[in-house]
Amino acid sequence: MQVRRLAAWAALPLAVTLGLSACGKSGGSDSGSANPNGVVSIGIAEPQFLSPSNTSETSGSQVLAALFAPLVDFDEANKPFEVAAQEISTTDNKTWTIKLKDGWTFHNGEPVTADSYINAWNYAAYSPNKQNNAYFFDKVEGFKDVTAENAATPKATTLSGLKKVDEKTFTVTLAAPFSEFKSMLGYTAFYPLPNAAFEDPAASPLVVKKDFQDAPIGNGAFKIKGAWQHDAQVEVEKYDAFAGTKPTIGGAVFKIYQNSQAEYADLQANNLDVVKQIPTESLSTAPGDLGDRYQTSPASTLQVLAFPTFDKRFEKPEVRKAISMAIDREEIANKVFQGSQKAAYSFVSPVVAGYRDKTCGAACEFNPTEAKKQYEANDGPKTINITYNTDGGHQQWVDATCNQLKANLGVECVGTPEPKFADLLTKAKAKKEIGMFRMGWVMDYPSMENYLGPLYSTGGSSNYYGYSKPEFDNLLKEGSAAATQDEAIKKYQEAEDILAQDMPVLPLRFGQNVFGHSTNVKDVQMDLFNRVDLNKIQMVS
Amino acid sequence: MFRYLVRRFLQMIMVFFATTFIVYALMYWTGGDPIQALAGEKPVNDVLRAQLTKEYGLDQPFLVRYWNYITDLLHGDLGNTLVGRPIKDVLADAWPITIQLAVIAIVVTILFGVTAGVIAGIRRGSIFDNTTLVLTLIVIGIPSVVLAPLAQYLFTIQWKIFPTTAGGDASLWDLLLPGIVLGSLSVATAMRLTRASVSENLRADFVRTARSKGMPGRRVIGIHVLRNSLIPIVTFLGVELGSLMAGAIVTEGVFNIPGVGYQLSKALTTEDTPLIIGIVSVLVVIFLVANLIVDLLYAVLDPRIRYE
Numbered sequence: 076m077q078v079r080r081l082a083a084w085a086a087l088p089l090a091v092t093l094g095l096s097a098c099g100k101s102g103g104s105d106s107g108s109a110n111p112n113g114v115v116s117i118g119i120a121e122p123q124f125l126s127p128s129n130t131s132e133t134s135g136s137q138v139l140a141a142l143f144a145p146l147v148d149f150d151e152a153n154k155p156f157e158v159a160a161q162e163i164s165t166t167d168n169k170t171w172t173i174k175l176k177d178g179w180t181f182h183n184g185e186p187v188t189a190d191s192y193i194n195a196w197n198y199a200a201y202s203p204n205k206q207n208n209a210y211f212f213d214k215v216e217g218f219k220d221v222t223a224e225n226a227a228t229p230k231a232t233t234l235s236g237l238k239k240v241d242e243k244t245f246t247v248t249l250a251a252p253f254s255e256f257k258s259m260l261g262y263t264a265f266y267p268l269p270n271a272a273f274e275d276p277a278a279s280p281l282v283v284k285k286d287f288q289d290a291p292i293g294n295g296a297f298k299i300k301g302a303w304q305h306d307a308q309v310e311v312e313k314y315d316a317f318a319g320t321k322p323t324i325g326g327a328v329f330k331i332y333q334n335s336q337a338e339y340a341d342l343q344a345n346n347l348d349v350v351k352q353i354p355t356e357s358l359s360t361a362p363g364d365l366g367d368r369y370q371t372s373p374a375s376t377l378q379v380l381a382f383p384t385f386d387k388r389f390e391k392p393e394v395r396k397a398i399s400m401a402i403d404r405e406e407i408a409n410k411v412f413q414g415s416q417k418a419a420y421s422f423v424s425p426v427v428a429g430y431r432d433k434t435c436g437a438a439c440e441f442n443p444t445e446a447k448k449q450y451e452a453n454d455g456p457k458t459i460n461i462t463y464n465t466d467g468g469h470q471q472w473v474d475a476t477c478n479q480l481k482a483n484l485g486v487e488c489v490g491t492p493e494p495k496f497a498d499l500l501t502k503a504k505a506k507k508e509i510g511m512f513r514m515g516w517v518m519d520y521p522s523m524e525n526y527l528g529p530l531y532s533t534g535g536s537s538n539y540y541g542y543s544k545p546e547f548d549n550l551l552k553e554g555s556a557a558a559t560q561d562e563a564i565k566k567y568q569e570a571e572d573i574l575a576q577d578m579p580v581l582p583l584r585f586g587q588n589v590f591g592h593s594t595n596v597k598d599v600q601m602d603l604f605n606r607v608d609l610n611k612i613q614m615v616s
Numbered sequence: 617m618f619r620y621l622v623r624r625f626l627q628m629i630m631v632f633f634a635t636t637f638i639v640y641a642l643m644y645w646t647g648g649d650p651i652q653a654l655a656g657e658k659p660v661n662d663v664l665r666a667q668l669t670k671e672y673g674l675d676q677p678f679l680v681r682y683w684n685y686i687t688d689l690l691h692g693d694l695g696n697t698l699v700g701r702p703i704k705d706v707l708a709d710a711w712p713i714t715i716q717l718a719v720i721a722i723v724v725t726i727l728f729g730v731t732a733g734v735i736a737g738i739r740r741g742s743i744f745d746n747t748t749l750v751l752t753l754i755v756i757g758i759p760s761v762v763l764a765p766l767a768q769y770l771f772t773i774q775w776k777i778f779p780t781t782a783g784g785d786a787s788l789w790d791l792l793l794p795g796i797v798l799g800s801l802s803v804a805t806a807m808r809l810t811r812a813s814v815s816e817n818l819r820a821d822f823v824r825t826a827r828s829k830g831m832p833g834r835r836v837i838g839i840h841v842l843r844n845s846l847i848p849i850v851t852f853l854g855v856e857l858g859s860l861m862a863g864a865i866v867t868e869g870v871f872n873i874p875g876v877g878y879q880l881s882k883a884l885t886t887e888d889t890p891l892i893i894g895i896v897s898v899l900v901v902i903f904l905v906a907n908l909i910v911d912l913l914y915a916v917l918d919p920r921i922r923y924e
Contacts, residue, residue, distance in 0.1 A: 121882070123654060123699045132656060205667045207655070222663050226670040305701065305709065306874035307784020330783060333878050334869035336765065337781050341872075344773045344780040497652040500659060517658050537659055 112325035113614025114312075115596050117349045117607055118338040119329045121306050125288040127266035128199030128206040133351070136263045137606045138329050141311045142182075142293035143266040144319055146173065146192075147257060149603055153428040153521055154560065155257050158319060159187065159267075159294060161243075163260070168252035168556055173260075175243040178318040181269040182298035189245035190276075191267035191294075197221075197233045198273075198281045199264060208264035210536075211519065214256065216248045232280040252556040254563040255522040262520055262604070267294055296322045296609070306331055323598075323613050339591075348593045349607050355468075358413040358589065365591045371414070372601045373425040375518035376586030377526065378416065380461065380476070382579060384541040385506045388456040393449055395578040396438040398459075398511075400446035401483035402476055404439070408584055411472045415589045419582040422574050423526040424518060426603050429564035435575050435582060443483040450484050458487040460510035464496040469513055476583075503539040514539070514580065521603045523567040527551060531579060542579035620923035624911075628904045633686075635900045636893065640682050643889045650674075650698055653887040672698065685893065694894040698886065703894040706879055713786055714875035717868070718860035720788075720795025721802070722853060729803040730849060733810025737845075738837065740815050752804035760801055764870040767797045781872035794871040798864050802856050809852055813845035820844070846917050854910030858903045 122135030127143060130136050146163065147155040157163060161174045179187040198204060200212040202222040212218050217235030236248040249256060259265070270276040272287045290302040296319060297311035312326035330347060332338040335354035341347035343364055353361045353369070362369045380398075382389040389395055404418035421434040433439070461477060463469040470490060477488035491510065493499040502509050516537070519525050529536045532551055533543040547570050554566030574580075588601040597615055600608045651660055651668050660668075669675050673684065688695055694703035736745040755763075771793055772780040782790035817823060818841055826836045865877040872878075876895060883891035915921045 131658065202663050202667060205664060205671065207664065209664065210661050224663060224666065226666045304784050305706070306878070331874075332781075332872050333874070333882050334872060337870055337872035340765075340768055340773060340870075341780050344776065346780055495649050495652060497649045497660075517656070536661070 108616055109323060109597070109613035110325075110616035111323060111614075113595075113616065114326040114328060115324055115348045115612055115614060116328045116330050116346075118332050118341070118347050118351065121331050121333070122303075122309075124207075125291050125303055125309075126206075126283065127195060127263050127268065128204075128208050129288075130263050131207040133605045134329075134331075136604060137351075138309050138311070139263050139266065139291070139293070140602075140604075140606050141295060141297040141327055141329075141609050142291050142299060143263075143295040144179075144293075144317075145262070146260040146265060148261060149258075149521060153426060153430075153603065155261055155521075160260075163257050165256075168254045168256070168558075169249050171247045171249070171256055172240070173245055173247065176318065177243065179294055180316055180318070181267075181271070181294050182292045182314055183269060183271050184316075185269045185271060185292075187267055187269075187294045188242050189239045191269060192265075193233075193237045193239060193245055194270075194273065194276065194281055195266065195268035196237060198268070198283060200234050201232060201280050202229055203280070204283075208262075211259065211262065211264040214249050214251070214253050214259075216250045218250065253524075254555050254557045254560065255520070255524050257560075258522045259520040269294075296320075297326060300326070306333070320610065322610060324609070325614075327609060342591055342593060345593045345595070348596045349599055349612070350591050351588065351601070351605070351607060353415075353589045353591055355413070355415065358415055361589075361591060368594070369589075369591050370599065371590075372588045373417070374586035374588045374601070374605050375424050375426045375521070375603060377419060377422075377424055377516045377582065378584045378586075379419075379514050379516070379580040379582050380511050381514045381540045381581075382511055383503060383506070383509065383539075384543075384579070386508070386510065388459075389511070391453050392577050393453040394455040395581070397446045397450035397453065397455060397484070398480065399435075399438050399578060399581045400440065400442045401450070401480050402581070402583070403441040403479055404583060405441070406479075407472050407475050411475050412584070415587055416584040417587050419585045422571050422580075422582055423523045423567075424585055426518070427521045427523050427526065428560070429523040429567055431568065431571075434568075434571050435578075438575065438578060439582065447484055450486075455484070456486070458489075460489050460491045462491040462493055462499055462502070462509040462512040464494065464499050464513075465492045466495055467515075473513065500539055506541075518603075523564060523571070524551065524554065527567060527570055527574075531574060540579060542577070544573060544577065547573045617923055624908055628908070631904060632897075632900055636686070636689075636897050637682065639893055639896045640685065641678070643892060644678050644681070650887040650889060653885075654698055685890075689897065694897075695890045697883075697891045698888045703891055706891065707876075707894065707898060710874060710876045710879045713782075713791070713873055714861060714868075714877065716786075716788065717791050717795050717798060717864070717873060717875060718857060720791055721799035721860050721864075722857055724796050724799025725802045725806045725853065725856070728799075729806030730810050732803075733807040733849075734814055734837075734842065734845075736807065737811040737814025737818065740811075745811075748807060752807050755800055756804045760797070760864070760866045763801070764794070764797050764867050767793060768870055783872055784874055786873060791873065794864075794867050794873060798860065798867050802852075806849065806852060806856075810845065810849055813848050814841060817841045817844050843917060847914060850913050850917065851910055854906050854913075858906040861902050861906075862899050 119134035119137055122138055123132055124130050125135055125138055127139060130139055144159045146158060146160040148158045150156055159176060159179060161176045163171060163173050165171045175187060181187060196212060199206045200209050200218060200221050202209060212234065215234050215236040217231060220231035221229045221234060223229040238246045240246060269292050271292055272283050274282045274284055290299050296314060296317045298314040300310040300312045303309050308331055309329045313322060336356060338350050339354050339357050342350045382395055408416050408418045420439045421432060423430050461473050463473045473490040477490055480486055480488045499512055503512060516530060528551055530538055531542050532548050550566050550570040554563045557563035557566055588605055590601060592599040595615055596612055598611050598613045600611045602608045651665055673681055696702055697706060732748050736748050739745055768780060772778050778793040779790050823836060823840055826840050865881045868875045868877040869881060880895050915923060
């Protein structure tokens with residue numbers, strides 16, 4: 076009796092009400108059926124912001140995914156399909172016409188119109204608004220005019236590429252053709268905002284109300300219940316007038332944790348339904364603790380080792396390939412990361428359409444004898460170093476990689492620590508002698524192009540190693556101008572093959588979502604942006 | 617007494633400015649890149665960086681930044697965190713929880729530590745004395761990073777007695793286990809201190825005199841021994857309460873209690889300099905006040921001590 080009373084205290088009051096309503100409904104327990112009114116609890120960290128244009132981390136974007144519906148979502152093959160949009164069409168990949176579905180409303184009853192999108196995007200792109208996701212609009216015509224260097228005031232307040240056609244239709248003109256624009260529209264940055272979000276919806280430049288993010292009003296399947304309780308939780312409930320596909324649950328509570336161990340402890344005690352990333356310390360015991368409730372899925376991140384082109388020691392592709400072949404990726408993924416990351420043999424992530432396994436070919440296969448032969452034949456450097464940033468837990472795998480290079484190539488190898496990733500990038504940009512260095516890539520939009528353009532095109536925004544190859548640039552351009560997505564993918568794949576020949580970077584590992592769930596939920600899946608898919612998750616009744 | 621208070625008050629002001637200056641300087645010179653820390657792995661583009669640098673005043677020289685901070689502080693404005701939340705609100709949410717937790721911990725310390733210390737001090741060499749000696753040795757040996765998760769595992773997951781984590785809106789019941797864990801770390805020290813102090817005073821001249829006067833044993837211990845033994849313990853508890861307020865970073869993390877330690881560790885990982893300095897500034901005040909109260913309590917406990 077005593078223990079039972081205490082256990083009741085321990086459970087969330089919410090879980091208790093859930094249990095009660097579940098019992099009242101079915102009486103006998105049929106674990107197979109789902110409870111459409113169930114409320115799932117999902118662990119997140121404290122979001123930085125809850126604003127479509129400013130949220131760039133997964134905790135905030137998880138909450139926004141409940142409150143907002145995107146223009147497009149992605150199917151099993153990771154290809155986009157329309158959600159809030161009726162049709163997204165283009166003839167030249169440059170001017171895109173977006174027609175919205177009828178009958179959609181924001182949670183305050185306001186209809187979703189073309190202006191809801193145009194206003195939100197103009198607000199996001201205008202540089203004095205300091206929105207983290209402003210750069211998502213850099214392909215839209217007029218982006219340069221709403222952006223000013225050195226914190227100055229830009230020339231224009233709105234994007235010239237956004238034009239309203241009628242209440243439910245608008246066009247987006249891009250600065251250059253981009254066939255993958257439709258895939259970009261699935262991200263947080265492209266959600267609409269209601270008039271209620273702005274201090275004065277007619278003003279230019281637009282200003283979003285300061286307290287809007289405390290209780291965002293979206294167009295999604297769920298509306299916020301109360302307000303964002305900082306460092307505690309955000310609760311959402313079903314929005315009855317939602318015009319899209321009705322969700323399979325009644326609501327969700329996003330419980331905020333600062334410490335991922337605490338989050339995992341709550342999962343073990345069955346107080347929390349989903350942990351999106353099981354903490355490293357618990358990875359070895361989690362499969363035993365959770366059984367088949369321990370799951371993994373590919374995530375969008377990619378870890379690589381980069382060779383600065385200004386470093387003459389790594390000039391020959393053969394040397395780079397030899398180093399690549401001397402690294403046992405599987406061993407590091409399994410021993411150092413305990414399976415929380417997966418060995419990578421391609422340059423693009425498995426979460427995007429067009430991904431092929433082992434595009435890197437023999438150069439990424441672990442082959443110490445061939446590696447050594449090739450390394451010596453091509454006069455590879457006797458000492459190498461790998462520069463990494465110490466704030467991200469990289470030392471262990473860098474050391475392990477160095478040890479493999481020492482053993483397999485007979486070279487001296489040391490890890491060179493830099494305090495921050497930014498320090499590392501500053502040195503790379505200044506062409507300082509930093510040797511090989513680590514790089515991580517987080518996907519912005521699910522397209523092969525996002526793994527190629529910014530990283531390897533001439534002058535690409537994250538091309539810190541200075542790789543430049545005209546054929547590669549041309550293929551990307553052709554891909555972006557291709558008539559269909561399949562044709563674009565073909566071009567991008569050809570571009571990827573060039574990378575495999577040149578090896579400007581060594582792909583090392585793909586991220587993995589290592590997640591777990593309680594006995595109260597089923598069908599837990601992660602989407603492309605490392606979020607729990609709220610359209611699929613079900614409550615067991 | 618009044619003059620003493622004025623003197624102490626002036627000292628406190630000096631200490632306050634010196635410590636905030638040192639913390640501000642440390643945060644400034646260790647560098648760091650809060651803008652990158654906010655963005656995580658993604659590189660920050662130059663346009664955004666320039667805007668944010670201007671907004672946070674990161675381009676200003678050190679003394680200007682410190683001066684701005686202090687003038688705002690004296691106007692009661694602690695500033696905003698890097699994500700734009702008023703630090704006042706953050707602290708207003710965090711303090712009540714941490715104070716509750718600290719009070720539970722201190723009560724646990726007094727209840728178990730001081731009581732056991734007194735008994736052990738009176739019955740030196742007894743089984744009770746030896747057992748508690750061994751037990752406290754063990755507890756002293758376990759750091760909180762081990763003790764807190766262990767207690768959490770045993771008492772909330774293995775045997776579902778307590779709630780696993782507290783979260784927002786924590787009730788006293790939610791905070792009980794973390795409070796006990798936190799308190800048990802100082803139980804050992806409090807017990808040792810009390811035991812030593814009591815057993816020393818038992819042999820003091822005034823106790824022998826009282827005994828030979830024929831005073832009953834209970835009164836000897838209750839009035840003479842205990843009161844005189846309390847001075848080191850009060851010092852200890854005063855300082856301990858101060859450090860408990862500083863937030864038990866580990867315990868609050870393990871039990872997900874959004875108190876001061878939780879905020880501090882979050883601020884450290886996100887390099888949220890304004891929040892760190894805001895928390896530390898308030899902590900400095902708390903330490904200073906706690907110390908003053910302890911000093912004043914001496915005079916109450918020992919009439920020989922007078923402040924002029």
